[in-house]
Amino acid sequence: KKALGIVLETEGKSPLGLRLTGIGLSASGDNSYFVPEKALRENSGLKSAVFALLTDRETEKIVHDGKHARIALAREGIDFVCDFDTMLAAYLLDPSKARYDLESLIFENLGAELRGSEDAGRRASFLLPLKEVLGEKLKNQEMERLFKDVEMPLSTVLADMEMAGIRVDPDKLQKLSAEFGEKLERLTGEIYELAGMEFNINSPKQLGEVLFEKLSLPVVKKKKSGYSTDAEVLEKLKGAHPIVEKILEYRFLMKMKSTYADGLLSLVDRDTLKVYSNFNQTITATGRISSTEPNLQNIPVKTDIGKKIRGVFVAEKPDHVLLSGDYSQIELRVLAHLSGDEKLIEAFVKGEDIHARTASEVFGIPQEKVTSQLRDRAKAVNFGIIYGISDYGLAQNLGITTGEAREYIESYLNRYPKVRDYIRETINRAKLNGYVTTIFNRRRYIPDINSRNYNLRSFAERVAMNTPIQGSAADIIKVAMVKIYNHFKEMGLKAKMLIQVHDELIFDVPQDELEVVKSIVKSDMETAVPLKVPLVVDFKVGKSWEEIS
DNA sequence: GCATGATGCTT
DNA sequence: GCGGAGCATCATGCT
Numbered sequence A: 001k002k003a004l005g006i007v008l009e010t011e012g013k014s015p016l017g018l019r020l021t022g023i024g025l026s027a028s029g030d031n032s033y034f035v036p037e038k039a040l041r042e043n044s045g046l047k048s049a050v051f052a053l054l055t056d057r058e059t060e061k062i063v064h065d066g067k068h069a070r071i072a073l074a075r076e077g078i079d080f081v082c083d084f085d086t087m088l089a090a091y092l093l094d095p096s097k098a099r100y101d102l103e104s105l106i107f108e109n110l111g112a113e114l115r116g117s118e119d120a121g122r123r124a125s126f127l128l129p130l131k132e133v134l135g136e137k138l139k140n141q142e143m144e145r146l147f148k149d150v151e152m153p154l155s156t157v158l159a160d161m162e163m164a165g166i167r168v169d170p171d172k173l174q175k176l177s178a179e180f181g182e183k184l185e186r187l188t189g190e191i192y193e194l195a196g197m198e199f200n201i202n203s204p205k206q207l208g209e210v211l212f213e214k215l216s217l218p219v220v221k222k223k224k225s226g227y228s229t230d231a232e233v234l235e236k237l238k239g240a241h242p243i244v245e246k247i248l249e250y251r252f253l254m255k256m257k258s259t260y261a262d263g264l265l266s267l268v269d270r271d272t273l274k275v276y277s278n279f280n281q282t283i284t285a286t287g288r289i290s291s292t293e294p295n296l297q298n299i300p301v302k303t304d305i306g307k308k309i310r311g312v313f314v315a316e317k318p319d320h321v322l323l324s325g326d327y328s329q330i331e332l333r334v335l336a337h338l339s340g341d342e343k344l345i346e347a348f349v350k351g352e353d354i355h356a357r358t359a360s361e362v363f364g365i366p367q368e369k370v371t372s373q374l375r376d377r378a379k380a381v382n383f384g385i386i387y388g389i390s391d392y393g394l395a396q397n398l399g400i401t402t403g404e405a406r407e408y409i410e411s412y413l414n415r416y417p418k419v420r421d422y423i424r425e426t427i428n429r430a431k432l433n434g435y436v437t438t439i440f441n442r443r444r445y446i447p448d449i450n451s452r453n454y455n456l457r458s459f460a461e462r463v464a465m466n467t468p469i470q471g472s473a474a475d476i477i478k479v480a481m482v483k484i485y486n487h488f489k490e491m492g493l494k495a496k497m498l499i500q501v502h503d504e505l506i507f508d509v510p511q512d513e514l515e516v517v518k519s520i521v522k523s524d525m526e527t528a529v530p531l532k533v534p535l536v537v538d539f540k541v542g543k544s545w546e547e548i549s
Numbered sequence B: 001g002c003a004t005g006a007t008g009c010t011t
Numbered sequence C: 001g002c003g004g005a006g007c008a009t010c011a012t013g014c015t
Helices: A037-041 A045-054 A066-074 A086-093 A102-110 A120-124 A127-140 A144-164 A170-195 A204-214 A231-236 A243-265 A304-310 A330-339 A342-349 A354-363 A372-387 A391-398 A402-415 A417-433 A454-490 A511-526
Strands: A002-011 A019-028 A031-036 A059-063 A278-280 A290-292 A320-327 A435-437 A443-445 A496-500 A504-510 A537-542
Touching: A002 A066, A002 A120, A002 A127, A019 A037, A019 A045, A019 A066, A019 A120, A019 A127, A031 A037, A031 A045, A031 A120, A037 A045, A059 A127, A066 A144, A086 A102, A086 A127, A086 A144, A102 A127, A127 A144, A144 A278, A144 A454, A144 A496, A170 A243, A204 A243, A231 A243, A243 A304, A320 A454, A320 A511, A330 A342, A330 A372, A330 A417, A330 A454, A342 A354, A342 A417, A354 A372, A354 A402, A372 A391, A372 A402, A372 A454, A391 A402, A402 A417, A417 A435, A417 A454, A435 A454, A443 A454, A454 A496, A454 A504, A454 A511, A504 A511, A511 A537
Parallel strands: A002 A059
Antiparallel strands: A002 A019, A019 A031, A278 A290, A320 A504, A320 A537, A435 A443, A496 A504
16 A cells, blocks of 8 residues: 555635645655645546545544544545544544644654644655554554554544534524523622622622622631632522622523533534534543534533523424434443452443442442432442542541541442452553553553652542543444444435444434334443443433533 | 633533 | 632732
8 A cells, every 4th residue: 555645735624624735745755745725626637536535445544633634535425534643643642732733743763853834745744754663663562453443543533424414493492591581690690799899790800809808707618819719609608698698699500601502502513403512532631532612522401491591402304313322320330340340340240329339338238228318429439430440539528527438438449349459450551651552552651659748649540540540431432433433424324423422322313213222332331341341321312512411 | 813711511 | 828720800929
C-alpha cells in the first residue's frame, strides 16, 4: 500500500458550515502538493484525480483529525475514512495533554519547527514520518488494537453522529425560556424585598455581602476570595432566613434558563431545527468521550423541570422514535471483573439489586431488612469505591462523621476482600510504572502518585483506582458503538446513532425498524467485551428524550 | 477580548 | 484539604 499524507484546509464551523478551501498532499519524503480552492471548485481532471485518491482502497491515508476530515469531505460527496489518524495516536500515547495540534506533534516527535506560513502541502509531508514514529510507540505500548479496532473506526461513527444532529422543538424551548424568565422576575423582586436592597443575585460576591454582612447569617464555609454561597451552604442556612430558599430557587431557574433553554436555543439550526453537538475523542484523561456546543452529556434529568428540557429533544420525523439503551451498573460490573471478587461477581450473576446487596453486606443485615435509607448509604459507598474512596468525601456526601465513613469503607472492604486487593495493587502498579491501564490497555500517566504532598498524592491515588474502572467502561461502550454502526451499515438500516452519554446510547429509529434495531443494539452492547459478569442493557422507546429517560 | 473563579448540570 | 470524569454560564479583573 502506498502511504499518502493528507492535510485539509477548511473554513467555517462543523458540520453544516464547514467548507473545503484546499488540500495538501504528500506521498513520500519531500514531494508535496497543494490543491487550492479554485481547482476544487471547477470540474477539473485534477479535482477528480485527487478525490479518487481520497477514496482509493490501495492508498493508506494518513490524516491529523480524521473526524474533521470526514465531515469536511462529506460536503463534497466523499465518503472519507482514513487509515491512520495522528491526533488519535497522540491522544492514546498520552491522554492527559491539553492539545494535540499537528504543529506540536511534529516538533515533539520529529524535532521540526513549522513557521506559521507553511502551506498544507508542506504540513502533509510530515504526516508519513510522524505516523511511523507514533505507530511504533503504539506498538511498543501494546495499544495497536485499541487504536486500529476501536479509536480509528470510532472516529467515523462520531463524525456521522455529529452530521446527523438531533432534532429539537424550538417553540417548546422558547416557551420554557419565557416561563423560567417570568418566575425569575418574580423571585428577583421577592429577594430584593427580603434583602432590603437591590443587588446582582448572580454575583457570589454581592450575594455573600448581603447574606453574611447585611443579614448577618452565620458563615458556614469560606472560599479563596471570600464567603462561599454554594448550594451546600445555602441548604444549611435554609431555616435561618426566608431569603435563602428564594435564592436556591433563583439559582436553579437561572441555570435552567441560561444554560439549557437559552443556551440550546442559540445553537439550533433554523433550517433543519437540529443541534449539531461536537463529540470530542481526545479530551478526557480516562478515555471517555466529551460533548460541546451543546454539551448533550449534561442535559438535566433529576428534577421535573429539568426533565422538561429533555422533552424538547425529539425524533427526526413523525414515523420515527427515539431509542435508548443504557448499561446497568457498568462501572461496578467492571470493578467486579477487574477485582475478581467472588461475592461481587455472584451478586451480578444472580441479578441482584446491587445497592441493596451492598447494604446487606456492609451493615450485616438480611437483604429483606434493608431500608431505603440504608440502601442509599450503600449506594453512596458504591459510588465512593468507584470514584476512589476517601473517608472525608463519603462523610461529606452522607452527612456523617469521617469516623463513621471510615467504618463503612472498612466494612465494605472486609466484605469484598478482592476489591481491597485490587485497589492496593492498582495503586502499587501506578507507583511502580507511573501509569495505570484499562482492559484494552488504554494508558493514563499518574505523575503525582509518588508526591510528598499528601493532597496531591491522595488525589493521584483516587485517580489511579478510578481510571481503570471509568476507562474500561469507556472502552466497552466504544467497542459497542463501532459494532452497532457496522451492523446498521451492513443491513442498510436508516436508524442513526445520535448521542452517547457514557453508559447510554440514543438512536433515531424509523418505526418499522424498531424491533431489528433493538435486537442489534442489545446484542452488540451486551456482548461488546466478555467479562466475568454479564453486561445488562435496559431499553426505552419514545417520541422525546424525556420519554426515554 | 481573554483568563480565572464560583457555581451547577450530567454520568 | 478532598470523592472520579467533563462543559457552560456569569461575574470579575486583567491585558
